[in-house]
Amino acid sequence: MKTLATYSIKGGVGKTSAAVNLGALAAADGLRTVLWDLDPQGAASFLFRIKPKVKGGGKRLIRDKQPVAVMKGTDVEGLDLLPADFSYRNLDLELDRRKKPLTGVRRVLAELEGDYDLAILDCPPSISLVSENVFSAADLLLVPLVPATLSVRTLEQLRRFLAGVEQPTPDVLAFFSMVDRRKKLHRELVESLPDELPGVAGVAIPNASVVELMGLHREPVVTSAPRHKAAQAYAELWAQARAVLDGGGKTGRPRS
Numbered sequence: 626m627k628t629l630a631t632y633s634i635k636g637g638v639g640k641t642s643a644a645v646n647l648g649a650l651a652a653a654d655g656l657r658t659v660l661w662d663l664d665p666q667g668a669a670s671f672l673f674r675i676k677p678k679v680k681g682g683g684k685r686l687i688r689d690k691q692p693v694a695v696m697k698g699t700d701v702e703g704l705d706l707l708p709a710d711f712s713y714r715n716l717d718l719e720l721d722r723r724k725k726p727l728t729g730v731r732r733v734l735a736e737l738e739g740d741y742d743l744a745i746l747d748c749p750p751s752i753s754l755v756s757e758n759v760f761s762a763a764d765l766l767l768v769p770l771v772p773a774t775l776s777v778r779t780l781e782q783l784r785r786f787l788a789g790v791e792q793p794t795p796d797v798l799a800f801f802s803m804v805d806r807r808k809k810l811h812r813e814l815v816e817s818l819p820d821e822l823p824g825v826a827g828v829a830i831p832n833a834s835v836v837e838l839m840g841l842h843r844e845p846v847v848t849s850a851p852r853h854k855a856a857q858a859y860a861e862l863w864a865q866a867r868a869v870l871d872g873g874g875k876t877g878r879p880r881s
Contacts, residue, residue, distance in 0.1 A: 627870045628734060628744045629765040630795070634779040636750035638769045639802035641668040642836055642846075644747035646859040647767075647866065649845040652703030654867075656742040659696070661733075662709035663759070664749040670708040673699040674843050692736050701848065705741075707733075720754045730758035743870075752786060760787065763795040765869050767862070769802035770825070772814035780822070796869050800862050801829040828862045831855050 629647075631640035641664070648660040662669040670676075675697045697706045720729045734744055748759050760766070768783065770776045780799050787794045799822075805811050819827040830836070833855045835846055842849055847856045 626734070626738050626741050626744055627765075628746065628763045629767060629866060629870060630746035630748050630759045630763040631767045631769070632746075632748040632756065632759065632783075633750055633769055634752060634782060635771075635776060638771050638776065639830060639836075640750075640767075640769050641672070641747050642839060643767060643769060643800075643802070643830070643859070643862065644745050645669055645672050645839070646845045646847045646856070647863050648704050648745050649701045649847050650860060650863040651743050651745070651867075652701050653847075654863075656703070657740065658703060658743045658745065659705045659707060659737060659741045660699075660745045660747060661707040662747050663730075663755060664709055664747055665714040666749075667709040669747045670706065670710075672839055672843050672845075673697075673701075673706050675699070675706055675708045692733050693740070701845065720758060730755075731762045734762055752783075757790075760790065760795060761792050765796045765798060765866060767866060768797060768799040769830070770799050770818075771803050772801055772808075772811040772818075777814070777818070777822075780825075797824050798866060798869055799825045800865075801826075803832040804829040805832045826862065826865050828858055828865065830858045830862070 631644040631647075633640050644660060648658050651658040660669060660673075692707055695707065697708055699706050730746075737744060746759055746763065748756060766783075768780055770780060780797075784797065787797070801815050801818075804815060806815075815827075815829050819825045831854055833853070835850050835853050836855050839846060839849075846853060847859055850856055
């Protein structure tokens with residue numbers, strides 16, 4: 626089973642929208658897909674009309690509960706969801722209590738091996754023990770970049786952090802999110818950064834109302850408006866992400 630994660634140090638940059646739409650596209654490609662909502666805000670769970678309630682909370686899931694016991698189906702055929710609830714705000718503390726704090730997320734994913742071809746992790750913002758677990762478990766990090774200086778800086782911070790860890794690190798593929806081509810800076814960064822920075826895809830998810838309305842319609846853009854330019858951009862992002870997943874594994878130093 627391959628694992629990709631939508632991740633950003635910043636919040637509100639479109640990572641959940643990407644996770645939901647890529648999950649739908651992966652399922653449409655015939656991959657048995659599970660989306661794990663790791664954000665205590667439960668946005669991905671909400672978008673799939675799943676009540677953000679996990680009996681026993683994240684603590685029980687990480688400790689001893691079988692993931693399939695809390696698995697939920699979605700309206701997208703072939704796509705299941707591990708929902709989040711507000712108890713996930715304490716997930717760092719629960720992971721820290723483990724003898725091996727960086728194995729909690731991997732343990733849950735290991736329970737799903739054989740049942741799924743792809744796991745997508747929708748991560749909370751910030752660098753924390755949860756995100757370090759994700760870095761340890763994922764094959765690929767998809768990082769949304771709003772075309773602005775501070776957003777680009779967070780990508781550089783992430784890369785510096787990954788360069789300093791001991792365990793193998795995931796591939797990193799950044800993409801542009803919430804792009805408004807009426808703005809000169811957005812146009813300039815979308816055109817220049819893929820050539821200037823390694824691992825920045827020339828994919829631009831537009832700042833379109835159809836993406837914002839996902840919260841109202843509670844359906845991925847790729848199924849509600851498959852011909853819209855935003856849906857086409859997500860499809861391009863999925864094609865590039867799948868090429869990375871199919872073509873390699875983790876990079877970085879081996880575990881000591």
